[in-house]
Amino acid sequence: MSAGAGGSGAVAVEVSGVSKWFGDTVALSDVSFALRPGVTGLLGHNGAGKSTVLSLLAGWARPSQGRVRVLGADPHGDLAVHRRLGVVPDGEGTWGYLTARQNVALLARQRGVRDPRAAAGAALERVGLSHAADRRVGGFSKGMRQRVKLAQALAHEPEVLLLDEPLNGLDPVQRRADVDLVRSLGAEGRTVLVSSHVLGEVERMADEVLVVVNGRLVAEGEPAGIRDLMTDRPRTVRLAGREVAALAGSLLAEGLVTSVRHDAAARPEAEGEAVVVETPAALALAARLPVVAAERGATLRRVEPVGDDLESVFAHLTAAARGVGR
Numbered sequence: 001m002s003a004g005a006g007g008s009g010a011v012a013v014e015v016s017g018v019s020k021w022f023g024d025t026v027a028l029s030d031v032s033f034a035l036r037p038g039v040t041g042l043l044g045h046n047g048a049g050k051s052t053v054l055s056l057l058a059g060w061a062r063p064s065q066g067r068v069r070v071l072g073a074d075p076h077g078d079l080a081v082h083r084r085l086g087v088v089p090d091g092e093g094t095w096g097y098l099t100a101r102q103n104v105a106l107l108a109r110q111r112g113v114r115d116p117r118a119a120a121g122a123a124l125e126r127v128g129l130s131h132a133a134d135r136r137v138g139g140f141s142k143g144m145r146q147r148v149k150l151a152q153a154l155a156h157e158p159e160v161l162l163l164d165e166p167l168n169g170l171d172p173v174q175r176r177a178d179v180d181l182v183r184s185l186g187a188e189g190r191t192v193l194v195s196s197h198v199l200g201e202v203e204r205m206a207d208e209v210l211v212v213v214n215g216r217l218v219a220e221g222e223p224a225g226i227r228d229l230m231t232d233r234p235r236t237v238r239l240a241g242r243e244v245a246a247l248a249g250s251l252l253a254e255g256l257v258t259s260v261r262h263d264a265a266a267r268p269e270a271e272g273e274a275v276v277v278e279t280p281a282a283l284a285l286a287a288r289l290p291v292v293a294a295e296r297g298a299t300l301r302r303v304e305p306v307g308d309d310l311e312s313v314f315a316h317l318t319a320a321a322r323g324v325g326r
């Protein structure tokens, strides 16, 4: 399976036929893609293989099969490429007994930056941490430590950036700032790969999205297209309120739902009666529901998707991807 991602410009990262296994666990299976300058999102549920992709690109591990190239070099064997590559790992990556500036300068020095202190200062300013630059990282919040990791990845002005779930642990204000930062890094012509399990996050940051399910690349394209793929699919919806069984009967008659069952776990005293319906057309159902409810004299207290987590989205995507011959 192969995919191209990123904007125009030369290919900066190439992954060809890569598989990676740990004992009996297949973490990645025959994955191929190319990244060009701009932001590419790597979307997948927990355990899908995102961190494995990033660790192969970072040179921390090598593929069991296939080939990885970053700026034309093998990141596992070629030290020079690491001066052009920045990585924000998923886990902890800071030294608590050092200040933010020392943390960043230390890595900048290792990467051959001429004035590591100045570079650290500039990187910390870019991530909005100038005010805390000379405080020990041990006393920082998770969000602040996350920013130190970002500054560490940026201080040597890398052409390629790998960011593993960089918004984890951030509050909404910090998230917005970091979304803007990631976008600006892409706009500067850097090649940025950013992983997430949240489609909404990826949509805001990336020009292109790669979707990985159970170690396989199952879809790639612009965020809007990926969103369509996820929206236009069968859904299970739970309706609760007064007269919802009658309402569901009408929806069934109209063909807006294909099955109806009572929800045994309903809490009648809190929400009235409840049913679970299957719909092949969630958007049409959403539009028609209030109209039919009014016609039937039903009162809806709750309308909520069931099992509408990333697992089910990805299960559907996998099936859809198989359907188009991927």
Ligand SMILES: Nc1ncnc2c1ncn2[C@@H]1O[C@H](COP(=O)(O)OP(=O)(O)OP(=O)(O)O)[C@@H](O)[C@H]1O
Binding pocket: 022, 025, 026, 027, 044, 045, 046, 047, 048, 049, 050, 051, 052, 053, 090, 197
């Ligand atoms: N060092 C390892 N040893 C054994 N199994 C591993 C190792 N690293 C990853 N795996 C397995 O490979 C699969 C992919 O893991 P990976 O960490 O890449 O997923 P992920 O998409 O990054 O998930 P998360 O969002 O939870 O970090 C999982 O089944 C995981 O348990």
